[in-house]
Amino acid sequence: MIIRITTEGQFNLPGSFVDELNEIDNELVEAVEAADRSSYDRLLKKMLDLVREKGSPLPIDEIVESDLILPESDLTLEEAQVLFVGEGLLPG
Amino acid sequence: MGMLSRMSTIVKSKMNRILDSAENPNETLDFAYEKQLEMLRGVKRGVVEMVAAKRRIQQQATSLQANVTRLSEQAGQAMEAGREDLARLALQRKQVAVIELQGLDEQIAGMEMEQEKLTAAEQRLQAKVTAFRTKKEIIKAQYTAAQAQVRIGSALSGLSEEMGDISLAVERAETKTANLRSRAGAIDELSQLGVLNDFSGSQDPLSKELEAITSAQSVEDELAALKSALPSAERKQLPGA
Numbered sequence: 432m433i434i435r436i437t438t439e440g441q442f443n444l445p446g447s448f449v450d451e452l453n454e455i456d457n458e459l460v461e462a463v464e465a466a467d468r469s470s471y472d473r474l475l476k477k478m479l480d481l482v483r484e485k486g487s488p489l490p491i492d493e494i495v496e497s498d499l500i501l502p503e504s505d506l507t508l509e510e511a512q513v514l515f516v517g518e519g520l521l522p523g
Numbered sequence: 524m525g526m527l528s529r530m531s532t533i534v535k536s537k538m539n540r541i542l543d544s545a546e547n548p549n550e551t552l553d554f555a556y557e558k559q560l561e562m563l564r565g566v567k568r569g570v571v572e573m574v575a576a577k578r579r580i581q582q583q584a585t586s587l588q589a590n591v592t593r594l595s596e597q598a599g600q601a602m603e604a605g606r607e608d609l610a611r612l613a614l615q616r617k618q619v620a621v622i623e624l625q626g627l628d629e630q631i632a633g634m635e636m637e638q639e640k641l642t643a644a645e646q647r648l649q650a651k652v653t654a655f656r657t658k659k660e661i662i663k664a665q666y667t668a669a670q671a672q673v674r675i676g677s678a679l680s681g682l683s684e685e686m687g688d689i690s691l692a693v694e695r696a697e698t699k700t701a702n703l704r705s706r707a708g709a710i711d712e713l714s715q716l717g718v719l720n721d722f723s724g725s726q727d728p729l730s731k732e733l734e735a736i737t738s739a740q741s742v743e744d745e746l747a748a749l750k751s752a753l754p755s756a757e758r759k760q761l762p763g764a
Contacts, residue, residue, distance in 0.1 A: 435534075435684065435688065437530065437534065437688050437691060437692070438640045438643070438644055438688065438689075438691075438692045439643075440647060452527070453525070453527075456525035456526050456527045457525060459525070459526045460525050460526060463526070478526075491646075491647055491650040491651070492650045492651060492653065492654035493654075493681075494651055494654060494655060494658070494677075494678045494681040494682050494685070495677065495681040496677065496680040496681045496684050497531075497684060499527050499528075499531060500527070500530045500531040500534045500535075500684075500688075501526075501527060501530060502526065502530045503640070503692075505636065511526070514526075514529050514530070514533065515529060
């Protein structure tokens with residue numbers, strides 16, 4: 432599957448990693464909800480590293496849509512909280 | 524709904540607004556290409572503005588640092604001259620400068636990272652624009668309108684996504700640039716109010732007094748140096764000469 436890390440580029444990640452990705456995603460949402468900064472930082476890095484390490488970068492001139500889009504590595508907890516405002520997860 | 528799907532929604536909401544008119548495929552292709560070039564110019568402008576804001580704050584940081592050093596020296600000289608009141612004022616001003624300096628380096632480093640990301644995004648978009656231009660001409664030449672519509676579908680959505688990504692990056696960079704500018708503006712204001720003066724050439728009373736002490740001290744030092752350089756015989760004759 433094609434995964435984009437915003438501002439970084441696209442990767443082709445074998446579909447077998449999707450479950451792992453979803454698991455980290457769920458934990459990440461909990462960390463954002465709990466405003467748990469250290470877990471948030473650790474999980475975001477873990478998520479992006481999984482894509483970078485297990486996926487292969489797409490050629491720069493290839494133009495395809497991604498199946499999933501991940502935020503950039505320096506997205507702060509505060510910025511992540513704003514992303515979820517109005518999403519029902521956090522009070523807007 | 525997780526982080527993954529949320530981020531996808533956000534990027535896609537950006538791209539829909541960028542490329543939502545798709546009546547005639549040839550028009551769509553040209554329109555998309557125009558949009559890409561426009562965006563590329565936007566990214567370039569973002570980098571230029573960011574560099575300008577960064578340079579300004581770097582200059583301010585350098586002169587603040589010089590002020591801190593100078594104020595420390597002047598406080599010392601004021602104490603030597605028995606002017607504790609002046610020394611206290613100098614130290615108070617130094618404190619203001621120190622506080623302004625704090626976090627400035629961090630902010631500059633943050634800008635540098637943002638600048639790198641934007642520059643990388645610019646290169647990526649440039650490569651995609653080039654690839655798209657080729658693809659667009661091939662599609663226009665080889666396919667009927669209906670076929671072209673199908674052909675461009677995936678390229679167009681891939682491209683829209685890239686543009687959505689980049690427009691988010693540009694927005695983020697713009698916010699950071701604006702923050703940096705307002706910080707630089709605040710420092711300028713403090714300088715204008717005389718709180719963060721550069722003492723060389725400033726006209727407020729404290730600066731004048733501190734300068735007077737500094738220059739009196741320099742005169743004394745030079746006199747002492749001259750005296751010690753004189754041969755002892757001449758030195759004895761001086762009072763009567």
